[in-house]
Amino acid sequence: MLRMKNKLLASPYIVWMILFILVPLGIVFYYAFTDSITGQFTFSNLSNMGAYLPIFLRSIWLSFFASVICLLIGYPVAYYIALCPPRKQRLLELLIMLPMCMSFLLRTLAWVAILEDTGILNSFFGVFGIGPLPLIRTNGAVILGMVYNYLPYMILPLYTVIMKIDPRLVEAAADLGCRPGKVFTKVILPLSAPGILSGVTMVFVPAVSTFYISQKLGGTGTTLIGDVIESQFKTAYNPNLGAAMSLVLMVLIFLCVSIMNHFGESDSEDGMVTV
């Protein structure tokens, strides 16, 4: 009986999911396997995918790099926040989330204003007779945009997990002979693995499919798969090819995430709380 009732609770979302996730997904499938002109069933959309392999790889590699940078910046901050007294924790949490309240477009455009050839940084360098330096339209600028936009998604899950680590475990490790550095590598780091995993996932997944950041901060050499998909619908008008790309991207994301999860599990074994 209780099970039935619990199922009822989920029903609004189930209806939502069917209407707006499963049905559209079916449409994506349909488009990916049909010809754009004749509407006939075909594999040609998918078999053409090889031409876009470099772009797929670039997307994955840039977002992976951005995730790693987010982790390197985010972990120490998350650790610091978790050790603060509760009042300060809430304040810092708010500060971390503050950029998320600003429009995504605005945040990225602001970076354009900073990095462009006539932008703030280059004007500043110009005073000393340097530049203009090629800051914008580079891989670095795209990665910067990703890190800037998605860093909070790294910090928050890390902070949540680190905060939950029982301080007694730290004492226990010290009691058993661990110097502070060892306490970190033997206890705190392995116990924050679930946070690292969900942080990396939450940065990597939106980063790999982004198109706006690379359009504004990248150049012709930094086109990401998101940009190509967008252009299929807006300029090239080949929604069937766009659908096929989305499908491949989805499978790739799935693969990457499950590889990470597998890596995380074998490292830490089960019995951990996954966020």
Add this chain to the structure above:
Amino acid sequence: MSKELIRLTDLTMTFEDGETVLDNINLYINDQEFLTLLGPSGCGKTTTLRIIGGFLTPTSGSVLFNGNKINDVPSYQRKINTVFQRYALFPHLDVYDNIAFGLRIAKLPEKEIDDRVTDMLEIVSLRGFENRKITALSGGQQQRVAIARALVNRPQVLLLDEPLGALDLRLRKDMQNELKRIQQQMGITFIYVTHDQEEALTMSDTIVVMNKGKIQQIGTPEDIYNEPKNAFVADFIGESNILDGVMLDDFKVKFVGHVFECVDKGFQKNEPVDVVIRPEDVDIVPLEQGQLTGVVTGVTFKGVHYDTIVDFKGFKWLIQTTDYCPVDSHIGIRIEPDGIHIMHKSEYSGLYGDYSSYSAEYDEIAEVSEDAEDEE
């Protein structure tokens, strides 16, 4: 057996909020001794243990280990291991890796680690559980892993912070015997923190009774039970009737309007004193043979005996007897001289030892033990 290992001198601990949790603690602990810090929640016993373990630095006073001051030695350099309250086992490691943790940090050869962990698993009867996850263990098993994880390092001292607090009564009793056996077998000094007086009496060589950051009494279990120093100790250890009395002379004390013979001496003439009478030391006799007579106001069956509440001129006593005396019956009692224990008056005089609100007191005891589990 009697070589001194740890000494605490003039130890004081004041927390940042100005609360003094330890007030001038002086204590020495012998090698291979089983010493228990006993007291109610908030008495400072856990703080004392944490100072010895190196998790807290005392505000003043010194901690000596083998004669060397170790106040500022971090816990990872002390030859002391701890069994934490609620165990603090590493959830990301299995049973074997938890126990091997300290040995691996010490970079012992894998072969020796394996031998020692296997021995330890034997001692705590957990062979076959090597690869179990911590979360898949019962409370009693986790507790044994915690003990093994600490003991495998062969520390000179093992600190135990209410290690049996989360176990049910039966398991507690088993583990008490187990711990005592391990302590004797391995010849390690145990410093044990508990709020359970029965546990303390069963296991310890020496008991340190603490209250409000001060040591109330140090002694063997027999000393503490038979010769409590003040009303607090008498009340905290076992059940006691504590009465106002006057020491008329050596071996002669007057209370409840009657002069009794006793075995205590060395008090001043006519000194007001606290008189302790244990409930089991009172004999019920026919009315006419009684030194005192009273009216039974309550009887509770306890299995081995009856808890009988008797009213003597308005002051209610607890008497534990195997004779059933119905409520409202008039009875006489006799007390042998060695059943009477005399104490000097103290700040605790008049606070304890009255059984007028007997059942309420039992509830209070139950509450205290719940609180104590949350004590830091």
